[in-house]
Amino acid sequence: MRYVTPFKSIVTEKIGLLADVQDIIEKWLKVQNLWTNLVSVFTSRDIAKQMPQESKLFMKMDKLWIKNMERVNEQKNVVQCCTNDVLKGSLGTLQENFEVCQKKLESYLENKRNIFPRFYFCSNDGLLKILSVGSDPNAVQDDFEQLFDAI
Numbered sequence: 001m002r003y004v005t006p007f008k009s010i011v012t013e014k015i016g017l018l019a020d021v022q023d024i025i026e027k028w029l030k031v032q033n034l035w036t037n038l039v040s041v042f043t044s045r046d047i048a049k050q051m052p053q054e055s056k057l058f059m060k061m062d063k064l065w066i067k068n069m070e071r072v073n074e075q076k077n078v079v080q081c082c083t084n085d086v087l088k089g090s091l092g093t094l095q096e097n098f099e100v101c102q103k104k105l106e107s108y109l110e111n112k113r114n115i116f117p118r119f120y121f122c123s124n125d126g127l128l129k130i131l132s133v134g135s136d137p138n139a140v141q142d143d144f145e146q147l148f149d150a151i
Contacts, residue, residue: 017079024082027091034098035065041105046132054104061097064090118147 004011038058041047048055068090075081082088109127113119119127122143130140 017083021079021082024088024091025078027095028082028087031065031091031094031098034095034102035062038098038101038105041128042101044128044132047105047128050131051104051108054101057097058101061094061101065094068094122146 039062042051042055042058042062068087071084072081072087075084106124109119109124112127112131119130122130126143126146130143
């Protein structure tokens with residue numbers, strides 16, 4: 001626009017800043033989605049026993065995530081929050097480690113499906129439920145319809 005010429009450097013700087021904020025928010029949402037999917041799995045005692053290394057890694061990253069979110073909660077300005085170097089640096093680490101935990105979890109579920117092929121008919125969430133409360137037959141009663149036809 002011809003009217004922006006006197007302010008071109010300021011506008012360009014603000015556009016760059018807002019693009020950086022958008023990138024940080026997108027990465028933040030990815031990490032939040034990963035954390036949301038994994039928190040219930042790795043806080044379950046049964047899965048934590050069967051995957052001790054991944055559980056330790058997740059718990060370490062969980063503490064970092066919660067610590068970061070507490071800091072973010074204190075800061076009310078989204079631009080200042082997203083330009084914080086601590087948040088920028090930790091989001092990449094969190095995303096990488098949560099993805100490692102998710103891949104290990106998928107590998108674990110695939111091994112269980114190989115042992116009992118009927119588990120291929122269950123979703124990941126359903127299979128995790130069955131595996132985490134499998135010692136209680138009443139708790140997994142509803143999931144039998146997915147595993148066996150005409151029950």
